[in-house]
Amino acid sequence: MTFENDHVSFKVNGKQYNVNEDKNTPLLFVLREYLGLSATRFGCGEGTCGACTVIINDEAILSCDVPVGEIEGKSVETAEGLQREPNDPLFRAFIKNQAGQCGYCLSGILMASKALLRKDPFVSRAKIAKALDGNLCRCGAHKRILDAIEEAAKSVVDNA
Amino acid sequence: MIPPSPLTNFPLLGHWVKLSEKNNLIFFSGRVELGQGNTTALVMMIADELDVLPSSIHLETARTDLTPNEGITAGSMSITIGGVALRWVASALKYQILEIASKQLKTQPSNLYVQSGCIYQKGKKTELYLSDTFYKIDFNRKIIDDVHLKSFEERQKSFPNINRIDLKSRLVDAPFIQDIAFDGMLYGAPVHPPSTYHQLVKIDLASLKDRPGVVKIVKNGSFLGIIANSFYHARNAAIWARSNGIWKSTLTDPVDHFQKLKCSNNVLDTIIESKDIRKNSGKWFETSVSRPFIYHGSIGPAAAIAKFEDEEILIYSHSQGVFQLRQAIANVLQKKEDQICIIHRPNSGCYGHNGADDAAFDAVLMAKSVPGKFLKVIWSRFDEFHTSPMGAAMVTKSRALLSSDKRVIAFDVEVNSTPHTNRPSSKIPNLRAASYLSKPIVSVRTPDVPLERGGGADRNASPSYDIDSLRVRKRIEYDTPYRTSALRSLGAYCNVIANETLFDKIAKELNVDPIKFRLEHVSDPRSKEILERLADERLSDTYNTSDDGTGWGLGFARYKGSGGYCGVMIKVNIDETVQVTDAISVCDVGEAISKDGIKNQIEGGIIQSISWTLKESVPVDGFSATAETWTDYPILKFSEIPNLRTILINRPAEKPLGAGEISQGPTGAAIVNAINNAIGIQVTELPITRDAIIAKLHSVT
Numbered sequence: 001m002t003f004e005n006d007h008v009s010f011k012v013n014g015k016q017y018n019v020n021e022d023k024n025t026p027l028l029f030v031l032r033e034y035l036g037l038s039a040t041r042f043g044c045g046e047g048t049c050g051a052c053t054v055i056i057n058d059e060a061i062l063s064c065d066v067p068v069g070e071i072e073g074k075s076v077e078t079a080e081g082l083q084r085e086p087n088d089p090l091f092r093a094f095i096k097n098q099a100g101q102c103g104y105c106l107s108g109i110l111m112a113s114k115a116l117l118r119k120d121p122f123v124s125r126a127k128i129a130k131a132l133d134g135n136l137c138r139c140g141a142h143k144r145i146l147d148a149i150e151e152a153a154k155s156v157v158d159n160a
Numbered sequence: 161m162i163p164p165s166p167l168t169n170f171p172l173l174g175h176w177v178k179l180s181e182k183n184n185l186i187f188f189s190g191r192v193e194l195g196q197g198n199t200t201a202l203v204m205m206i207a208d209e210l211d212v213l214p215s216s217i218h219l220e221t222a223r224t225d226l227t228p229n230e231g232i233t234a235g236s237m238s239i240t241i242g243g244v245a246l247r248w249v250a251s252a253l254k255y256q257i258l259e260i261a262s263k264q265l266k267t268q269p270s271n272l273y274v275q276s277g278c279i280y281q282k283g284k285k286t287e288l289y290l291s292d293t294f295y296k297i298d299f300n301r302k303i304i305d306d307v308h309l310k311s312f313e314e315r316q317k318s319f320p321n322i323n324r325i326d327l328k329s330r331l332v333d334a335p336f337i338q339d340i341a342f343d344g345m346l347y348g349a350p351v352h353p354p355s356t357y358h359q360l361v362k363i364d365l366a367s368l369k370d371r372p373g374v375v376k377i378v379k380n381g382s383f384l385g386i387i388a389n390s391f392y393h394a395r396n397a398a399i400w401a402r403s404n405g406i407w408k409s410t411l412t413d414p415v416d417h418f419q420k421l422k423c424s425n426n427v428l429d430t431i432i433e434s435k436d437i438r439k440n441s442g443k444w445f446e447t448s449v450s451r452p453f454i455y456h457g458s459i460g461p462a463a464a465i466a467k468f469e470d471e472e473i474l475i476y477s478h479s480q481g482v483f484q485l486r487q488a489i490a491n492v493l494q495k496k497e498d499q500i501c502i503i504h505r506p507n508s509g510c511y512g513h514n515g516a517d518d519a520a521f522d523a524v525l526m527a528k529s530v531p532g533k534f535l536k537v538i539w540s541r542f543d544e545f546h547t548s549p550m551g552a553a554m555v556t557k558s559r560a561l562l563s564s565d566k567r568v569i570a571f572d573v574e575v576n577s578t579p580h581t582n583r584p585s586s587k588i589p590n591l592r593a594a595s596y597l598s599k600p601i602v603s604v605r606t607p608d609v610p611l612e613r614g615g616g617a618d619r620n621a622s623p624s625y626d627i628d629s630l631r632v633r634k635r636i637e638y639d640t641p642y643r644t645s646a647l648r649s650l651g652a653y654c655n656v657i658a659n660e661t662l663f664d665k666i667a668k669e670l671n672v673d674p675i676k677f678r679l680e681h682v683s684d685p686r687s688k689e690i691l692e693r694l695a696d697e698r699l700s701d702t703y704n705t706s707d708d709g710t711g712w713g714l715g716f717a718r719y720k721g722s723g724g725y726c727g728v729m730i731k732v733n734i735d736e737t738v739q740v741t742d743a744i745s746v747c748d749v750g751e752a753i754s755k756d757g758i759k760n761q762i763e764g765g766i767i768q769s770i771s772w773t774l775k776e777s778v779p780v781d782g783f784s785a786t787a788e789t790w791t792d793y794p795i796l797k798f799s800e801i802p803n804l805r806t807i808l809i810n811r812p813a814e815k816p817l818g819a820g821e822i823s824q825g826p827t828g829a830a831i832v833n834a835i836n837n838a839i840g841i842q843v844t845e846l847p848i849t850r851d852a853i854i855a856k857l858h859s860v861t
């Protein structure tokens with residue numbers, strides 16, 4: 001057995017965590033099982049669906065694809081961070097547009113689009129769509145999701 | 161008024177409502193939330209009838225220890241039957257409340273009414289709140305004795321309009337079955353044989369037991385379950401087991417299911433036959449449409465939690481029918497039903513009979529060996545693609561007879577399909593692992609859904625037009641190694657495509673506008689309105705298709721012949737591949753309860769259907785389904801989504817009908833017709849990929 005227990009420390013939604021896990025464990029499982037932060041969803045565990053998207057140091061990243069060892073000292077944002085931010089423009093736009101059905105894909109899409117708007121608040125609808133091609137939604141809520149993100153982008157720009 | 165069917169077995173108020181210790185009313189529904197938002201609509205219906213705010217309604221759904229057994233939540237019947245039942249419950253409840261209040265206020269019940277949870281008399285608020293009457297409610301009264309439903313005009317005045325009550329939590333909390341955690345919980349990963357015809361012949365159990373985090377191995381016949389202290393470890397051990405075990409198929413000859421479906425000699429069952437079908441004369445037109453196996457493809461794979469304690473089993477499942485699942489598990493384990501409690505919890509969107517029931521049984525098989533502990537099973541993507549039931553493969557052959565005065569006067573439809581129902585029940589467990597336990601329980605054939613319940617393979621085989629003579633025949637091909645079962649809209653998707661593309665074919669030959677041609681075969685005003693509104697939209701710039709490679713097409717059907725009406729118009733742009741650039745639908749589902757929820761369902765149905773029609777086909781190797789990851793089974797992506805509009809015709813005086821399954825068939829048909837309009841070929845072997853178009857072009861030239 002190659003168990004390489006070690007210490008990793010990083011931030012999630014501003015809170016400091018120190019975990020003692022095999023450094024190869026993907027971040028997704030660390031978040032869900034060890035830290036009890038399950039708003040980041042398991043969809044495939046192999047980097048092909050986007051359900052597990054989180055933001056790490058401002059980049060949208062598939063958390064199933066990152067060994068926890070690699071995020072030493074970094075700062076992770078997950079959908080839980082929005083529980084305390086009901087006025088977040090994206091969160092609000094998702095609710096306003098009723099963008100979702102089962103909602104399983106949504107937390108990943110929320111994080112992916114958050115990172116996108118942070119980088120480029122003027123992003124076009126076509127570019128938003130392209131950027132989300134790695135995020136699958138089986139319920140077919142795409143149109144509303146795009147409407148919501150576009151609306152949020154607009155409100156951010158308008159208020160800037 | 162005929163009482164809604166669930167009130168037959170559950171006639172008493174107490175079957176549907178209970179008073180909590182804190183003097184709150186708790187309502188029960190046997191319907192499960194599949195992600196489609198039905199719980200929100202049910203809450204709206206109760207609140208409206210009771211004249212209280214939706215936010216004050218507490219509704220518990222689908223648990224075998226509390227709620228009425230309303231069967232499987234499927235076929236777009238949640239609102240039509242389940243919602244209307246709750247309306248009756250709320251009405252009877254209000255009647256009693258006003259009766260109790262009238263005694264306390266020494267007046268007639270007819271002088272009183274409810275508004276936002278307070279009791280009013282002649283326009284004035286009384287000192288009584290609704291809750292002051294609860295302690296006197298007689299829950300043993302029969303609902304039908306007390307029911308006084310509101311008229312639809314009354315309902316119009318104050319019908320609540322609310323957003324999805326569960327969307328916030330689905331965005332940022334952890335409501336899904338995957339997310340639930342209990343103290344000391346263990347995790348299980350199943351390792352299923354590649355098909356129900358495969359046997360596990362060799363696995364090194366000792367090495368498997370030594371994998372990191374593994375606590376225990378459960379082996380029963382060809383079922384292998386790995387119990388570990390984390391999902392991550394369970395999952396990794398399962399991956400190891402899959403690549404180190406050996407399975408052998410008991411079948412030796414590969415099966416070409418399409419060949420079987422296309423030219424089977426098995427007898428056809430005649431479902432409908434007008435006497436004169438063979439006597440008519442004119443010109444026959446025909447088409448044959450095939451669709452492959454389709455995956456459910458929920459983004460979150462199947463999951464379940466189970467616990468064994470003192471001979472009792474507690475299960476959390478996202479099954480569509482918790483009572484049926486309970487019967488099936490009780491049957492396989494030789495237990496009494498009341499020793500098993502199943503509680504529904506949401507999972508990723510459910511589009512039919514997926515792996516939920518199988519995963520629950522996997523959890524039970526594993527939890528049995530660790531009594532007293534909660535055990536959570538989460539399937540891998542591989543399990544989803546290899547193990548869960550798939551949507552049936554079909555070949556529908558339609559023939560239509562055109563009379564000399566250019567009317568379609570006969571339709572003759574032959575449906576060939578693998579089964580659309582293989583759900584668990586008391587007699588037939590239909591749980592995947594049960595078929596290869598050491599004492600296997602072989603699943604027997606389930607008869608197809610009868611026409612009275614909307615039909616299964618033959619759903620919507622009758623076109624939604626005035627056709628004088630009709631014949632519908634079907635043949636269910638049971639003998640393939642693949643396990644197929646209910647997927648959204650059952651046979652309707654393929655049958656509507658066959659009939660609607662045939663209609664276009666004839667219109668084309670006659671050189672008449674396809675919408676006009678349809679209108680000539682419609683007398684029902686509701687159908688007419690849909691087609692007329694689409695005809696208007698057709699004139700807009702959006703559906704101008706003068707550019708090269710663009711085309712428009714239409715599909716229309718009344719779901720099941722008795723459900724919601726839906727017409728879809730599509731515009732495509734063909735440039736190597738087919739791009740659906742625009743889609744518009746006009747729908748009528750009678751009384752619209754949650755208008756936005758209905759639109760959401762229609763839009764979702766259209767997008768899912770575009771994906772089925774253009775992209776999806778389960779890869780099979782002759783014995784089993786073989787996709788391993790999403791890369792092997794692409795679905796529609798964000799950049800491929802068309803501009804989408806939905807027009808909803810609300811008919812408050814009509815019965816409310818479901819919306820979840822009405823748009824798939826019309827969408828598929830509209831795409832095929834639009835492609836034909838754009839490049840002059842009718843591609844009827846789905847999916848319509850780039851290769852399919854090239855092949856068809858070659859076969860034509």
Ligand code: FES
Nearest residue numbers: 044045049050064
């Ligand atoms: S779970 Fe990470 S991409 Fe699917």
Ligand code: FES
Nearest residue numbers: 101103137138139
């Ligand atoms: S809303 Fe269900 S998968 Fe996107």
